[in-house]
Amino acid sequence: MVNQDRERIHRVLDGEELGNEIAEHQEREELVEYQRAINALEQSKVTPPEEFVSHVMAALPDGDRVSLVEKVMAFWPRERQWLAPAAAGAVITLLLVAGVSLFLPSGSNDGILVTFELHAPQARSVELIGSFNDWARGTIRLSGPDASGHWAVTIPLPSGRHEYQFLVDGEQLVVDPEALLYRPDGFGQKNAVLDI
Amino acid sequence: MRDMTDALIVEQCLNGHKEYYAELVRRHQSAVFGLAYRMTNDRDDASDLAQEAFIRAYRKLAKYDAQYPFRNWALSICANLGKNRFRSILRRRKAEETHFEMKERETISTEDSSRAALDAAMNRLSKTLRVPLVLKHVEGMSYEEIAPVLGIGISAAKMRVKRGRDELVRLLRTEGGRDGESG
Numbered sequence: 001m002v003n004q005d006r007e008r009i010h011r012v013l014d015g016e017e018l019g020n021e022i023a024e025h026q027e028r029e030e031l032v033e034y035q036r037a038i039n040a041l042e043q044s045k046v047t048p049p050e051e052f053v054s055h056v057m058a059a060l061p062d063g064d065r066v067s068l069v070e071k072v073m074a075f076w077p078r079e080r081q082w083l084a085p086a087a088a089g090a091v092i093t094l095l096l097v098a099g100v101s102l103f104l105p106s107g108s109n110d111g112i113l114v115t116f117e118l119h120a121p122q123a124r125s126v127e128l129i130g131s132f133n134d135w136a137r138g139t140i141r142l143s144g145p146d147a148s149g150h151w152a153v154t155i156p157l158p159s160g161r162h163e164y165q166f167l168v169d170g171e172q173l174v175v176d177p178e179a180l181l182y183r184p185d186g187f188g189q190k191n192a193v194l195d196i
Numbered sequence: 197m198r199d200m201t202d203a204l205i206v207e208q209c210l211n212g213h214k215e216y217y218a219e220l221v222r223r224h225q226s227a228v229f230g231l232a233y234r235m236t237n238d239r240d241d242a243s244d245l246a247q248e249a250f251i252r253a254y255r256k257l258a259k260y261d262a263q264y265p266f267r268n269w270a271l272s273i274c275a276n277l278g279k280n281r282f283r284s285i286l287r288r289r290k291a292e293e294t295h296f297e298m299k300e301r302e303t304i305s306t307e308d309s310s311r312a313a314l315d316a317a318m319n320r321l322s323k324t325l326r327v328p329l330v331l332k333h334v335e336g337m338s339y340e341e342i343a344p345v346l347g348i349g350i351s352a353a354k355m356r357v358k359r360g361r362d363e364l365v366r367l368l369r370t371e372g373g374r375d376g377e378s379g
Contacts, residue, residue: 044318178324195352
C-alpha cells in the first residue's frame with residue numbers, strides 16, 4: 001500500500017501538484033530524493049545491440065503466415081460489383097453468429113486475461129479458488145510445475161476487485177506471496193486481492 | 197519508408213512485404229529492448245526476449261489494432277513473454293550476478309556507482325512493480341497507456357507505479373540497493 005504521507009510527493013511527480021507548495025522540510029527533502037531516483041531511472045535507457053534488427057529479420061518465420069492472410073484478403077471484394085453479394089454474405093454471417101450465440105454461455109470470452117502463478121515445486125496439484133468462481137474447488141487448475149517449480153494458469157476476469165487463494169494438493173490454502181494487496185478472510189487468515 | 201506510419205507499415209507486411217517489418221523493429225527496438233533489459237538484467241537475455249517479442253508480434257500482425265500505438269502493443273507482448281518465460285534464466289543469472297557484484301564492488305568507478313546502485317535496486321524490485329515503473333519513467337507512458345499494456349486497470353497501474361517508486365527509493369537508501377535481489 002502506498003504510504004499516505006507520500007501521496008503528495010507522488011502527485012508532484014505525476015505533475016498533478018506543484019512541488020513548491022510543500023512547506024515541510026522533511027517532505028521537501030524526500031521529494032528531492034524521489035526526483036533524484038526518477039531522474040536516474042529516466043537516464044538509464046539502454047541501447048540494443050547494433051545487429052538487433054538484422055537478427056530479428058533473420059529469425060522471422062517464412063512468409064507462410066502473411067501470405068495466408070494475403071490469400072484470404074484476396075477474396076475480399078475489390079470491385080464495386082462485388083459489394084452487393086458481399087454485403088448479403090455479411091448479413092447472413094451476422095444472423096448465423098447471432099443465432100449460434102443464443103446457445104452459448106454469455107460472456108465466456110469477456111474480461112482481462114490474468115495469469116496466476118505460484119512457486120510450489122513439491123506440490124502435486126494447485127487450484128485457484130476465489131470470488132470469481134464462488135470459491136469452488138476443482139474448477140480452475142494450474143498447470144505445472146515447470147522446470148523452475150512454478151504453476152500457472154491464465155483466465156479472463158472482469159474489471160473490478162477479486163479475492164483469491166491457492167489450494168495446494170487439495171487441502172492446503174496458500175496466500176499468493178506476490179499479491180499487491182491482502183484482506184482478512186473472516187476466518188483468521190487473509191485473502192490475496194487483485195484490482196483490475 | 198521512414199515517413200510511413202506504423203499502421204501503413206503493418207499493412208505492407210500483411211500484404212507480403214516482409215522487409216518493411218525491419219523499419220518497425222528499428223523504430224521500437226529501443227523501447228522493447230529497454231523493457232526486456234529491465235526484466236532480465238542481462239543484455240544477452242534481454243536481446244533474446246526482445247527478439248522473441250518482435251517475432252511473436254510479427255506472427256500476430258493480423259491481430260494488431262491500428263488505433264493503438266504499435267510500440268505499446270509490442271511492449272505488452274514483451275511484458276507477457278517476460279512474465280511467463282525466462283524465469284529459470286533469471287534465477288541462474290541471479291546466482292551469477294550476486295557473485296559477480298561481490299567481485300566488482302571494489303573496482304567500480306565512482307561515476308558508475310550511482311548507475312550500478314540504480315541497476316541493483318531495480319533488480320531487487322519485484323517485476324510486478326519494476327515493469328510499470330519502467331513504462332512510466334523510462335518510456336514516459338501515461339497511466340492510461342500503461343494499463344492496457346499490463347492488462348490491468350488505470351488505478352491499479354497508478355498504484356503499482358507509486359509502490360514502485362516507494363520501493364526504489366527505499367532500496368537506494370539501503371546499501372544502494374546492493375544487498376541482494378529478488379525476481
